[in-house]
Amino acid sequence: MKVTSILRPCLRPRLGNSRCYIPYPKYQTRKMRLPYIADPPPTATPEEAEIVQRIQTRRHPRPLQPLDLTLLHSPPVADGWNSFLGAVRTKTTIPQDLREIAISRVAVVNRAWYEWAHHAPLAEQGGVSKEGMNAIKTEQPLVLGETQKHAELTDKQWAVTCYTDEMTRNVQVRDETFAKMREIFSDKEMVEITATVACYNCVSRFLVALDVGERNGTGPDAAH
Numbered sequence: 001m002k003v004t005s006i007l008r009p010c011l012r013p014r015l016g017n018s019r020c021y022i023p024y025p026k027y028q029t030r031k032m033r034l035p036y037i038a039d040p041p042p043t044a045t046p047e048e049a050e051i052v053q054r055i056q057t058r059r060h061p062r063p064l065q066p067l068d069l070t071l072l073h074s075p076p077v078a079d080g081w082n083s084f085l086g087a088v089r090t091k092t093t094i095p096q097d098l099r100e101i102a103i104s105r106v107a108v109v110n111r112a113w114y115e116w117a118h119h120a121p122l123a124e125q126g127g128v129s130k131e132g133m134n135a136i137k138t139e140q141p142l143v144l145g146e147t148q149k150h151a152e153l154t155d156k157q158w159a160v161t162c163y164t165d166e167m168t169r170n171v172q173v174r175d176e177t178f179a180k181m182r183e184i185f186s187d188k189e190m191v192e193i194t195a196t197v198a199c200y201n202c203v204s205r206f207l208v209a210l211d212v213g214e215r216n217g218t219g220p221d222a223a224h
Contacts, residue, residue, distance in 0.1 A: 031211065031214060032066070032070070032210060032211050032212055032213070032214055033209075033210045033211055034070060034073065034210055036066060036069040036070060037069045037070070037072040037073060038069075039063070039064055039069055040052075041064070041069070041072045043075075047075075048075045051072075051075045051076075051078060051079040051082075052072070052075070054079065054082055054083075055068055055072075055078060055079075055082045058082055058086050066114075066212050066213045067203075067206075067207065067212050067213070068082075070206075070210060070212050084199065085199065085203070088192075088195060088196055088199045088200075092192040092195075092196070093188065093189065093192060094189065094192050094193060094196065095126065096122065096123075096125070096126030096127075097123060097126035097127045097128050097157060098156060098157065098160045098193070099126075099196055100119050100120075100122040100123035100125075100126050100128070101123055101128060101136060101157055101160050101161055101164070102160050102161075102163075102164045102193060102196045102197050102200070103115065103119040103123075103196065103200045104116060104119050104120050104123050104133070104136050104137070105136055105160075105161050105164040105165055105168070106164055106168050106197060106200040106201055106203075106204050107119060107120075107200075107204055107220075108136065108137050108138070108139060108220065109139075109164075109165060109168040109169055110168065110201065110204040110205065110208060111208065111216075112203075112204035112205075112207050112208050112215075113215035113216070113218050113219060113220060113222070114207050114212060114213030114214075114215035115200065115203060115204050115207055116137070116220050117213075117215065120133055120136075120137070120220070123136070128153075128157065129152055131152040132150070132152035132153045132157065134152075135150035135152055135153055135161070136153075136161055137220045141165060141169060142161055142162045142165040142166075143162060143165075143166065143177075144158075144159060144162035144163065144166070144176075144177045144180050144181075145176055145177070145180060147162065155184065156184055156185075159180060159181055159184060159185075160193060162177065163177060163181055163193065163197070164197045167194070167197050167198075167201075168197065168201055181193075
């Protein structure tokens with residue numbers, strides 16, 4: 001596959017007025033970099049069959065997804081992934097709008113448009129307006145307490161958007177940002193929000209590196 005690079009600004013600590021840029025691969029053709037496992041997935045042992053069954057159970061009534069059919073090249077990895085993602089997606093106390101905003105913002109910052117295509121509609125189902133989603137899909141850095149809050153989002157939605165942005169771009173989170181989050185979220189909520197952002201950074205990096213779903217080089221509008 002032929003690859004060229006484009007540059008995007010990043011929000012990272014830097015010296016003076018110098019600007020930091022990260023090269024983005026720009027894919028001229030889109031094709032998943034590994035073959036998907038056949039569906040239904042072949043299994044070599046009873047343990048592998050149990051792993052496939054657990055993943056199918058979590059996905060039901062939907063079929064196995066391209067992500068599953070990639071992860072199942074390594075059944076133990078797929079099994080651990082399924083357990084972790086299942087807990088983050090279905091067993092936390094975070095309301096749907098905040099959870100899906102966090103996942104969608106990770107997708108925007110990392111340009112994981114396959115992830116965006118799956119989770120932006122869930123954010124809207126959770127009550128986020130289309131105007132609010134337009135604010136979330138901006139590719140400019142969003143800094144809590146510095147970037148003007150978008151009127152389409154509630155205080156909690158905006159805080160999660162900015163926290164996700166900073167955590168995804170920089171890994172480290174400023175004390176000012178964390179203090180503002182602590183004013184509106186409990187300790188349990190902070191753990192769950194942070195785990196969700198961390199989890200879906202993992203997901204997005206896997207998706208983009210392998211181009212799972214063939215979305216690299218498209219964008220949020222093309223992904224809908």
